[in-house]
Amino acid sequence: MDFAKERERMVQRQLVPRGIRDERVLAAMGAVPRHRFVPAGQQRFAYDDCPLPIGPEQTISQPYIVALMSECARLDSGDRALEIGTGSGYQAAVLAAMGVEVWSVEIAAELSRQAAANLREAGCAGGVHLRVGDGWTGWPEAAPFQAVLVTAAPLDVPHPLLEQLADGGRLVAPVGLSVQDLVLVRREGDDYHRESLIPVRFVPMRGRAESPSPDD
Ligand code: SAH
Numbered sequence: 001m002d003f004a005k006e007r008e009r010m011v012q013r014q015l016v017p018r019g020i021r022d023e024r025v026l027a028a029m030g031a032v033p034r035h036r037f038v039p040a041g042q043q044r045f046a047y048d049d050c051p052l053p054i055g056p057e058q059t060i061s062q063p064y065i066v067a068l069m070s071e072c073a074r075l076d077s078g079d080r081a082l083e084i085g086t087g088s089g090y091q092a093a094v095l096a097a098m099g100v101e102v103w104s105v106e107i108a109a110e111l112s113r114q115a116a117a118n119l120r121e122a123g124c125a126g127g128v129h130l131r132v133g134d135g136w137t138g139w140p141e142a143a144p145f146q147a148v149l150v151t152a153a154p155l156d157v158p159h160p161l162l163e164q165l166a167d168g169g170r171l172v173a174p175v176g177l178s179v180q181d182l183v184l185v186r187r188e189g190d191d192y193h194r195e196s197l198i199p200v201r202f203v204p205m206r207g208r209a210e211s212p213s214p215d216d
Contacts, residue, residue: 003035006047010034014049015067022071028097029067034060036122037088037115055111057203060088061151065182065200069172072184072197073147075100080142082164084135084205085151089115093124095149101127103142105135107206134207138164145169153180153202154209162192174202 011030020026035046037060042052051059061069069091075081077099083092086106092115095102106112109132119125131139136158138148143164150161150173157173165171165187174180182197204210 001044003033003047007031007034010047010049010063014064018064020064020067020071024077024098025067025070025094028070028094029063032090032093032097032124033122034063034090037090037093037118054088054114055108058087058108058111059203060090061202066091066094068182068197069149069151070094070098072172073149073170075147079146080144080166081147081149082139082142082145082161083149083151084138084161085203086112086115086130087151089118089122089124089128089130091149091151092128092130093119093122096124096127099127100147101129103129103131103139103145105131105133105139107132107134136160136205136208140164147171148173150174150205151202152205152209153177154205157183157185158209162187172197174200177204 035043038046038052051062054060079100081095081100081102083104086104092102092104112130112132138160144166146166146169148161148171153174169187171185175183179199182200184195186193
């Protein structure tokens with residue numbers, strides 16, 4: 001299979017017609033070898049217009065959703081981003097290809113290990129920091145972040161993640177049960193402006209997000 005050609009087709013048929021305009025997002029997704037982030041048996045589907053399984057109850061998001069979240073984050077080269085749910089490492093690789101420094105937290109140790117290998121083998125590991133843990137608490141030592149991308153769905157946005165946003169920063173997260181709202185939160189000082197973008201379907205956020213009152 002000609003993966004470079006598949007990748008270009010993905011950009012031109014799935015991202016551009018749906019309104020992704022940020023040239024750096026389009027360039028990053030045109031460059032990052034997505035097929036290296038999916039299990040060997042799934043490689044031929046890597047550039048299809050759908051999410052793919054990467055493990056039990058875990059998926060790598062549909063390319064359009066990765067592009068939308070990357071674009072909504074409005075990141076500049078040199079910015080810092082926090083990702084919750086490393087998964088395959090693909091979203092982190094796309095941000096890194098945009099010149100962003102990425103801190104990514106994954107609750108499943110095995111997936112984090114696999115993501116580290118994927119990033120290395122794809123030549124995308126530069127500027128990506130991985131940690132195993134519950135992303136509910138973010139990565140306070142590396143804060144503040146110009147953007148936070150949450151790629152597993154909590155019932156509501158964990159407040160530590162809002163606190164770790166830089167002034168003027170943006171958080172994108174799927175919020176809710178089964179079918180979620182993709183919400184964008186913009187921080188201005190102590191004000192947080194929230195809007196819903198589109199309905200999405202991500203795996204549920206595990207750990208503290210599952211307890212009835214995660215603040216306890
Ligand atoms: N961004 C990933 C896809 C994420 S799938 C990619 O580009 O491939 C969602 C991931 O979130 C899964 O790997 C799941 O294990 C992880 N996850 C679920 N709950 C989490 C939590 N509380 N903290 C960190 N990661 C979590």
